[in-house]
Amino acid sequence: MARPHFHEELEKMELRLLTLGELAGNAVQKAVEAVLEHDDEGAERVIAGDDEIDEIYLELDSRLLSLLALQAPVAADLRLVSVVIHSSLHLERIGDQAVNVAKMYQVTRDLASNPTIVQQIGEMGHIVVEMVRVGMDALKRRDLELCMRLPKMDDPVDRLNRNMHFEVAKLADDPKALEWGMHMNLAARALERVGDNAVDIGEQVSFLVSGEFREFTDASHPGDVAPDAV
Numbered sequence: 001m002a003r004p005h006f007h008e009e010l011e012k013m014e015l016r017l018l019t020l021g022e023l024a025g026n027a028v029q030k031a032v033e034a035v036l037e038h039d040d041e042g043a044e045r046v047i048a049g050d051d052e053i054d055e056i057y058l059e060l061d062s063r064l065l066s067l068l069a070l071q072a073p074v075a076a077d078l079r080l081v082s083v084v085i086h087s088s089l090h091l092e093r094i095g096d097q098a099v100n101v102a103k104m105y106q107v108t109r110d111l112a113s114n115p116t117i118v119q120q121i122g123e124m125g126h127i128v129v130e131m132v133r134v135g136m137d138a139l140k141r142r143d144l145e146l147c148m149r150l151p152k153m154d155d156p157v158d159r160l161n162r163n164m165h166f167e168v169a170k171l172a173d174d175p176k177a178l179e180w181g182m183h184m185n186l187a188a189r190a191l192e193r194v195g196d197n198a199v200d201i202g203e204q205v206s207f208l209v210s211g212e213f214r215e216f217t218d219a220s221h222p223g224d225v226a227p228d229a230v
Contacts, residue, residue, distance in 0.1 A: 020053065086200075124160050
């Protein structure tokens with residue numbers, strides 16, 4: 001395969017990745033809106049729309065493997081191939097988490113909700129959708145500073161997720177309310193995972209731009225930016 005054609009194919013796949021990011025972010029937004037607005041049709045659309053996300057992920061995986069088989073990329077191209085492979089997987093997982101939120105709504109749609117918990121789900125959803133968009137924008141612009149914002153953006157998501165346990169515990173005296181709350185706790189956990197995957201995409205962008213892979217958080221001290229990532 002000629003190098004110009006190789007780069008053209010790689011550029012096309014990056015554009016497909018950006019499309020995948022938009023679909024995944026929109027799916028999370030629509031799933032959260034289903035919870036906030038009691039939108040049955042919206043939840044159904046999120047679940048049905050996951051097929052397109054999966055198709056693009058599998059398409060990228062197949063095309064990238066074919067590209068690697070036909071030509072050995074040089075260092076910079078190889079980094080981009082690696083980033084597209086890893087980021088597409090994170091976006092596919094984000095789509096799955098959107099489906100999880102939509103399904104949590106569906107199984108609790110006839111149960112009474114709690115306004116505090118609904119508000120927190122809304123806050124988490126707003127932040128993580130923005131995180132996905134920041135991650136994809138950082139990729140598009142090759143912006144290291146932008147992707148470095150993601151760990152700080154993730155901090156309130158983690159706090160809200162932890163607080164959700166306490167809010168659900170307050171519903172213990174009402175079995176139906178507790179059932180609803182436990183499912184919303186799972187929805188919060190799904191949104192927290194969306195945030196984590198967005199941070200992972202940021203790490204991939206950092207690798208693409210700098211040539212060095214650095215974790216943004218220290219696993220031994222969750223929430224802290226790793227010393228070599230600042």
